[in-house]
Amino acid sequence: AIRMTQSPSSLSASIGDRVTITCRASQGLSSYLAWYQQKPGKAPKLLIYAASTLQSGVPSRFSGSGSGTDFTLTINCLQSEDFATYYCQQYYSYPLTFGPGTKVDV
Amino acid sequence: EVQLVESGGGLVQPGGSLRLSCAASAFTVSTNYMTWVRQAPGKGLEWVSVIYSGGSTYYADSVKGRFTISRDSSKNTLYLEMNSLRVEDTAVYYCARGRIGGGNILDYWGQGTLVTVSS
Numbered sequence: 001a002i003r004m005t006q007s008p009s010s011l012s013a014s015i016g017d018r019v020t021i022t023c024r025a026s027q028g029l030s031s032y033l034a035w036y037q038q039k040p041g042k043a044p045k046l047l048i049y050a051a052s053t054l055q056s057g058v059p060s061r062f063s064g065s066g067s068g069t070d071f072t073l074t075i076n077c078l079q080s081e082d083f084a085t086y087y088c089q090q091y092y093s094y095p096l097t098f099g100p101g102t103k104v105d106v
Numbered sequence: 107e108v109q110l111v112e113s114g115g116g117l118v119q120p121g122g123s124l125r126l127s128c129a130a131s132a133f134t135v136s137t138n139y140m141t142w143v144r145q146a147p148g149k150g151l152e153w154v155s156v157i158y159s160g161g162s163t164y165y166a167d168s169v170k171g172r173f174t175i176s177r178d179s180s181k182n183t184l185y186l187e188m189n190s191l192r193v194e195d196t197a198v199y200y201c202a203r204g205r206i207g208g209g210n211i212l213d214y215w216g217q218g219t220l221v222t223v224s225s
């Protein structure tokens with residue numbers, strides 16, 4: 001199975017900050033990587049797929065980059081509604097695997 | 107508007123069985139990849155199973171041989187039959203739709219249903 005790691009595991013940020021989260025895969029994924037946002041008690045929400053394609057309806061302050069084994073999610077000008085946990089997911093091969101998550105809080 | 111509504115969770119003893127349902131609206135379950143993902147209390151996301159539009163199925167090793175994914179086109183509903191349940195199967199179970207053109211990109215999720223395995 002492909003192992004996904006994320007860093008940091010948590011971070012503290014303020015409104016207006018730029019936040020960067022890193023996701024690393026144990027083997028190459030090409031661009032078969034997605035990012036999800038999850039708020040407490042809620043289902044995950046798709047933000048980005050194919051490493052850098054913004055899902056319809058997602059604000060443009062979210063962006064993704066990377067390919068192969070190293071990927072980045074960037075949130076520009078953090079808003080109050082962005083405080084949440086973020087997960088990366090590889091869909092290159094089965095079993096599908098998720099990163100352990102990065103919690104973004106105040 | 108696409109909606110997924112899970113049901114069927116609850117408290118079950120170790121070794122018991124449960125069937126989860128996921129009712130879909132505004133799209134056809136049988137024309138999309140459909141996936142189950144679970145989340146143990148306070149933990150991260152774990153992929154469980156997928157069913158292709160063509161009917162092929164795949165499972166995580168942790169549930170293989172115990173869980174069965176299926177669908178009923180007439181009811182536009184996805185199912186997860188869970189047998190020989192273990193304490194470590196305790197989790198919120200989400201169903202999710204695979205994005206058209208990218209089946210394992212999960213673009214819509216249900217609200218989840220809690221399964222608790224305990225004596």
